[in-house]
Amino acid sequence: MIRSGRARTVARASLAGVVAFAAVLSVSVVVGDAAHADDGSNSAVTVSAKDQDIYVGTAPMPDLKVTVSQTTNLVAQAVTVSWTGGKESTLPSGQTGGENFLQIMQCWGDVVDDDAEFLPARTTCQFGAFGTPGAKREDSPSSAAAIAPEDARYSYFGTGGLNGSYTGIPFRSVPDPVTGESKTIAKVDDKGAIIPGVNLNENEFFTKYTTNEVPWAGSGSNGNGSVTFELQTSLQSPGLGCGDAQTAADGAVTGRACWLVVVPRGAGTNTASPLFWEQWKHRVAVKLDFQPVGNHCAIGAGEQQLAGSELISDAVSSWQPDLCGAADGDAYTLITTTDMDAAAQSNTIADAPLTLTSQPLDTSTGQTDSLVYAPVALAGIAITFAVDRYPSASAPADVQEQAREPFTDMRLTPRLLAKLLTSSYTDALPTNAAIDYLQGNPRSILFDPEFLALNPTWKDQAIVSPAVADIMVPQGRSGYARAVWNYILADDDARAFLAGTPDAWGTRVNPHASTDTQWSGTQDVEPLELPRDDFPKADDAEAYAGEDRVLNSVTWRPYTNDLASGAYYALRGDGLNVGEWDPIAVPKKWTRKSRDLVGDRKVLAMTDTSASERYETVTASLLTPSGTYVSPTSDGLLAAAAVMTPSATQPQVYSFDAASARAARASSAYPLAIPVYAATNATLNSADVNDSYARFIRFAATDGQTPGVLQGQLPAGYAPIPEGWRAQSRAAADLIQSDPVAAPAAPQPAPAAATPVAAAPAPAAAAPVAAVPAVAADPSASGAPAAALSAGATPADPETGALAQAMPLSLLAGALAAGAVPFVGRLRRRL
Numbered sequence: 001m002i003r004s005g006r007a008r009t010v011a012r013a014s015l016a017g018v019v020a021f022a023a024v025l026s027v028s029v030v031v032g033d034a035a036h037a038d039d040g041s042n043s044a045v046t047v048s049a050k051d052q053d054i055y056v057g058t059a060p061m062p063d064l065k066v067t068v069s070q071t072t073n074l075v076a077q078a079v080t081v082s083w084t085g086g087k088e089s090t091l092p093s094g095q096t097g098g099e100n101f102l103q104i105m106q107c108w109g110d111v112v113d114d115d116a117e118f119l120p121a122r123t124t125c126q127f128g129a130f131g132t133p134g135a136k137r138e139d140s141p142s143s144a145a146a147i148a149p150e151d152a153r154y155s156y157f158g159t160g161g162l163n164g165s166y167t168g169i170p171f172r173s174v175p176d177p178v179t180g181e182s183k184t185i186a187k188v189d190d191k192g193a194i195i196p197g198v199n200l201n202e203n204e205f206f207t208k209y210t211t212n213e214v215p216w217a218g219s220g221s222n223g224n225g226s227v228t229f230e231l232q233t234s235l236q237s238p239g240l241g242c243g244d245a246q247t248a249a250d251g252a253v254t255g256r257a258c259w260l261v262v263v264p265r266g267a268g269t270n271t272a273s274p275l276f277w278e279q280w281k282h283r284v285a286v287k288l289d290f291q292p293v294g295n296h297c298a299i300g301a302g303e304q305q306l307a308g309s310e311l312i313s314d315a316v317s318s319w320q321p322d323l324c325g326a327a328d329g330d331a332y333t334l335i336t337t338t339d340m341d342a343a344a345q346s347n348t349i350a351d352a353p354l355t356l357t358s359q360p361l362d363t364s365t366g367q368t369d370s371l372v373y374a375p376v377a378l379a380g381i382a383i384t385f386a387v388d389r390y391p392s393a394s395a396p397a398d399v400q401e402q403a404r405e406p407f408t409d410m411r412l413t414p415r416l417l418a419k420l421l422t423s424s425y426t427d428a429l430p431t432n433a434a435i436d437y438l439q440g441n442p443r444s445i446l447f448d449p450e451f452l453a454l455n456p457t458w459k460d461q462a463i464v465s466p467a468v469a470d471i472m473v474p475q476g477r478s479g480y481a482r483a484v485w486n487y488i489l490a491d492d493d494a495r496a497f498l499a500g501t502p503d504a505w506g507t508r509v510n511p512h513a514s515t516d517t518q519w520s521g522t523q524d525v526e527p528l529e530l531p532r533d534d535f536p537k538a539d540d541a542e543a544y545a546g547e548d549r550v551l552n553s554v555t556w557r558p559y560t561n562d563l564a565s566g567a568y569y570a571l572r573g574d575g576l577n578v579g580e581w582d583p584i585a586v587p588k589k590w591t592r593k594s595r596d597l598v599g600d601r602k603v604l605a606m607t608d609t610s611a612s613e614r615y616e617t618v619t620a621s622l623l624t625p626s627g628t629y630v631s632p633t634s635d636g637l638l639a640a641a642a643v644m645t646p647s648a649t650q651p652q653v654y655s656f657d658a659a660s661a662r663a664a665r666a667s668s669a670y671p672l673a674i675p676v677y678a679a680t681n682a683t684l685n686s687a688d689v690n691d692s693y694a695r696f697i698r699f700a701a702t703d704g705q706t707p708g709v710l711q712g713q714l715p716a717g718y719a720p721i722p723e724g725w726r727a728q729s730r731a732a733a734d735l736i737q738s739d740p741v742a743a744p745a746a747p748q749p750a751p752a753a754a755t756p757v758a759a760a761p762a763p764a765a766a767a768p769v770a771a772v773p774a775v776a777a778d779p780s781a782s783g784a785p786a787a788a789l790s791a792g793a794t795p796a797d798p799e800t801g802a803l804a805q806a807m808p809l810s811l812l813a814g815a816l817a818a819g820a821v822p823f824v825g826r827l828r829r830r831l
Contacts, residue, residue: 043072045286049085049264052284059282060100060266061086063223068260072289073709075243076233078571078616081217081260082226089218089225091404091599097134097216097270103127104214104229105274106288107259108174108240120259120285122275123172123184126232126240127215128201129208130597134270135215137200138168138187150277154186156194168200169275174234174241174256205239208594212237212572217598218404227598228616229260230571233293243290255290291711297324297331304692307345308356309479310336310562311379312676314610314715316356319704322712323696330692336562338477340533343679347371350684354693358479358674360650370681373652374732375725376700377676378641379718380609381480381563382632383417383471384617385410386570386601387446387463395460404599410620411454411629414491417484417622418498420445420471420604422513422528423539423553427469430543430551441507444469445604449505465602466557467575472566472605475559477533480608480674483655485531487671490625490658498530512539535606548588549581555590564614566605571615573601609637610717625658626667636670637719643669652728653677675725682736694737701729 049056049064056062063085070079081104092098105127109120128137141147144157144165155167170186185205187198202208212230219225233243234256242258263274263283272279301324306316316334324331332354339357346355347370356376361369387407391399419425427443429435442448446463488494493503500519502508513528513536514520520527528538537553544550558576560566569576574595582591596602609632612619621629630636643662644654656673657663663671678697682690705720706713714720721729 086219243293245292255292302330305353307342307353308339374729392462414494433541564611566607567611613717640669640673
């Protein structure tokens with residue numbers, strides 16, 4: 001290990017003039033033997049109290065070393081903060097902050113000025129929103145003499161009683177990028193008088209719903225610990241401004257840097273703020289370099305629209321700067337919407353947005369599928385969770401010792417997933433609702449005997465929350481929803497459960513979500529039609545809590561906006577639980593509870609593999625048709641790709657069929673792996689549009705498949721597509737870019753043949769052009785496209801194995817290009 005870097009020397013006289021000091025603060029960092037990689041994947045940094053704390057002799061944890069997993073090329077993501085040299089922690093209570101723990105926060109600050117003892121200034125830190133003991137920006141010291149000279153400028157020196165002394169650390173926002181001015185939220189003016197009506201802990205820049213602070217992070221008996229920390233850019237926290245684009249004199253654009261700050265707390269009650277000098281002086285800090293946030297396409301660049309699956313959002317966000325920065329490059333605006341609807345539009349409307357879809361056009365209404373399909377991404381749906389241990393009073397001693405530690409593994413069967421999606425656990429419906437038909441069912445999955453038999457380490461817990469009685473799912477229709485239902489229905493036990501057959505422990509499906517007429521008919525409801533393109537909350541049970549205070553299944557367990565939100569809420573420990581009734585709101589409404597903090601999280605959510613990697617959330621392993629449990633790793637996605645089969649109506653489009661014989665033999669295949677295809681009807685488009693779509697496809701299938709965290713690379717959570725898929729994409733791009741007047745229609749729907757399908761057929765009347773190769777249905781067929789998905793191909797196969805090993809996911813956590821959010825949004829444009 002080597003050390004590099006230093007912090008700057010800062011001298012400052014205290015406001016009271018009592019103490020003057022000058023200190024050289026050496027911010028040495030310990031990194032790996034190799035230098036930081038340019039792409040940020042090897043930019044972990046370790047800092048120590050001995051190197052940074054000039055008062056280490058009185059530090060509560062003098063041997064503390066803190067490592068941040070990634071410090072360069074950052075975006076809105078998560079990083080792992082781990083440490084050694086701590087002390088065994090004591091949990092907080094309602095009156096104390098606990099003992100021997102860490103407090104973690106994000107701060108801006110790139111200039112040492114009159115307000116900074118050293119970088120970063122404590123007035124630039126986002127902290128205090130929860131207002132719990134030891135986790136506020138303010139306090140009332142026992143006496144004026146207890147106020148440190150360094151805190152004097154932020155203090156009111158009262159006379160006792162109601163006029164007692166007070167210290168409150170202001171928050172100073174980053175300078176506005178337009179006006180260059182900062183705004184300060186302060187409760188003590190420059191004359192030492194109290195400013196009425198100011199709330200330092202919740203203000204216009206952060207609240208308990210938006211802050212990313214960690215007020216308590218505990219260590220085990222060995223003094224070590226780890227926590228996943230959310231990094232926010234200026235889009236999530238304008239007051240911090242991290243990643244704001246800054247243009248140098250030479251025209252280079254960089255993102256505003258920020259800091260991750262860790263304040264160690266020792267023994268005692270720890271009720272004072274970590275921003276007070278006696279605590280703050282022991283802080284350690286790591287500089288964070290962000291990718292620039294915003295539109296990085298040149299003014300005047302062409303613009304094309306993409307529409308469809310959000311599964312490819314992170315990839316498009318990463319590719320965008322390279323695409324529009326190339327010669328004749330265009331800016332591509334992604335509108336995430338129902339991929340089936342986008343396909344129907346592309347099939348019939350000239351110059352329609354390029355469709356990004358995971359399934360072929362629905363031809364059941366009589367439409368002819370004239371789309372050319374090009375595989376551009378391999379992603380997946382994941383079930384993510386953030387659940388911390390809360391042992392029951394009767395739990396064994398070894399279980400009690402693990403209190404507040406997170407669970408890191410979970411196994412789910414299709415039937416357990418069906419229970420979570422059908423409100424079959426009682427806590428998934430409003431308290432006091434009339435749900436006698438669920439009598440005898442467990443209150444949540446954590447009390448389900450089937451789950452506990454499969455996950456024995458989850459036993460002896462007393463974790464209660466509606467957020468573990470279901471999984472948070474996105475609202476609306478999608479191709480991935482159908483893929484999830486197809487996975488469930490391919491399992492005999494899950495299919496029987498949905499039809500009304502109880503499991504071995506007596507748990508039955510909520511009759512409102514049953515597929516069987518007889519069982520659902522007992523409640524005078526229609527059977528649920530499956531598979532389907534959404535996740536309905538079919539139970540209309542309501543609970544009444546007074547006039548106008550009605551809770552239904554949607555109010556009780558709201559939908560998320562999109563898949564990425566699921567991972568984001570899991571990272572934050574936010575189960576979207578209902579809070580108190582707000583009678584003064586217009587209109588009156590139920591509020592939302594604040595998120596659970598580290599050590600008390602209870603969240604299950606559906607997300608995609610890319611978002612899970614970006615936010616570093618833990619995901620469940622799913623039961624495969626072969627009887628194994630597989631997690632959504634790159635290897636698992638590639639193994640699933642190797643056994644995918646063509647659609648019955650469109651041989652260009654493949655998917656993982658859990659009911660197929662090939663899937664039954666694939667023990668390492670992740671069952672919710674989902675490809676994404678770019679599709680368009682080339683005969684309807686203008687030549688310029690076809691040229692642009694072809695450029696997008698070629699980039700996506702070549703340079704865009706290089707794993708990494710830089711702009712233009714493939715973010716973590718995607719597996720590089722196999723070579724056979726790339727060949728199909730290249731051929732599709734050639735076909736799309738051919739003369740649209742002379743180009744043939746895309747291959748017509750045809751059933752999968754028993755003999756190899758070497759190429760997609762062209763209409764007889766069309767001029768001959770290069771055909772789009774369709775992957776052969778016969779596993780023994782030869783050719784690159786067929787070989788990529790043959791039954792014999794696995795992640796160890798030369799064609800896919802090298803791709804799987806190119807960049808392990810452990811080196812790619814949190815990858816997403818900085819221009820991400822401006823270019824993607826749900827049902828709206830963000831350019």
